[in-house]
Amino acid sequence: MRLILYLCILGIGILIGYNELGIDKLKRQLLKIQNISLLFLLFVMGIRIGADKKVITSFAELGYQAIVISSFSILFSIILVKFVRGFVTKGNDKEEMKNEC
Amino acid sequence: MSVSIIISVLLGIGFGYVILPEYILQYTDVIIDIGLCVLLFFVGIDIGTNKDIFNQIKKMGLKILLIPIMIIIGSIVGSIIAGVILDLPINESGAIGAGFGWYTLSAMILASESTKLSALAFITNVVREIIALVSIPFIAKYIGDIESIAPAGATAMDTSLPVISKSTNAKTSIISFITGVILSTAVPILVPFILNVLD
Numbered sequence: 089m090r091l092i093l094y095l096c097i098l099g100i101g102i103l104i105g106y107n108e109l110g111i112d113k114l115k116r117q118l119l120k121i122q123n124i125s126l127l128f129l130l131f132v133m134g135i136r137i138g139a140d141k142k143v144i145t146s147f148a149e150l151g152y153q154a155i156v157i158s159s160f161s162i163l164f165s166i167i168l169v170k171f172v173r174g175f176v177t178k179g180n181d182k183e184e185m186k187n188e189c
Numbered sequence: 190m191s192v193s194i195i196i197s198v199l200l201g202i203g204f205g206y207v208i209l210p211e212y213i214l215q216y217t218d219v220i221i222d223i224g225l226c227v228l229l230f231f232v233g234i235d236i237g238t239n240k241d242i243f244n245q246i247k248k249m250g251l252k253i254l255l256i257p258i259m260i261i262i263g264s265i266v267g268s269i270i271a272g273v274i275l276d277l278p279i280n281e282s283g284a285i286g287a288g289f290g291w292y293t294l295s296a297m298i299l300a301s302e303s304t305k306l307s308a309l310a311f312i313t314n315v316v317r318e319i320i321a322l323v324s325i326p327f328i329a330k331y332i333g334d335i336e337s338i339a340p341a342g343a344t345a346m347d348t349s350l351p352v353i354s355k356s357t358n359a360k361t362s363i364i365s366f367i368t369g370v371i372l373s374t375a376v377p378i379l380v381p382f383i384l385n386v387l388d
Contacts, residue, residue, distance in 0.1 A: 164262075
């Protein structure tokens, strides 16, 4: 249910952005609102973290877990990209060589 | 911007730890839910305004999409394996990996699930961005140009793009931007999806 709601909101945003419905005039203000709401939300998220004593006491453990998870994510991404890179760049390289000739 | 982000979170933590009366805490759920919807709306606008992306994909061929697809699979599989090693539930570690370095949005989506999970998503994706910024020049030099996009994840279209551009070439920068847009679109879809499906 939540996912559908997120998708709808994202879709509406994409449509408005794609069709530039009044976006140009409001661009600067939109960016301001976006930044302020993001910072406010992060402040609220921080409040929840600060109020949860369990999270505060396990910060070192969270840091360790974060390093392990992010390192594995990066490592596997690199391996899989390496796996397909030959196929992805093959035609483009040929085309580039043609253009250079 | 990233300094203000860290300051906002730290101020919030201090406020919650020292001052906050318990009764305000119950309203934070609603605030985060509404705020997340506002944020997603703006994310949508950002993605929608990048019209040229479709032409660029057409020009380079659909096979270019294999790069973001491999980064999606690699990030999620890698984080699930890390989750198994750390004895974390695989749906939670997978959802954190599906943040692809976008620490603000992934942490916010997971905030309604659990504070600890949200904090872990935030720190993990901050760490991913830091590792990306430091490692991209080395990966570009010793492994390959295209591979240097992989650690950046969703940040390949903004914060990591200048580093990728400096360490590689114009073509890789375009692929990086396309990859970043696709991964950014995938974050709000995949984080809740993986959290629920792998549960």
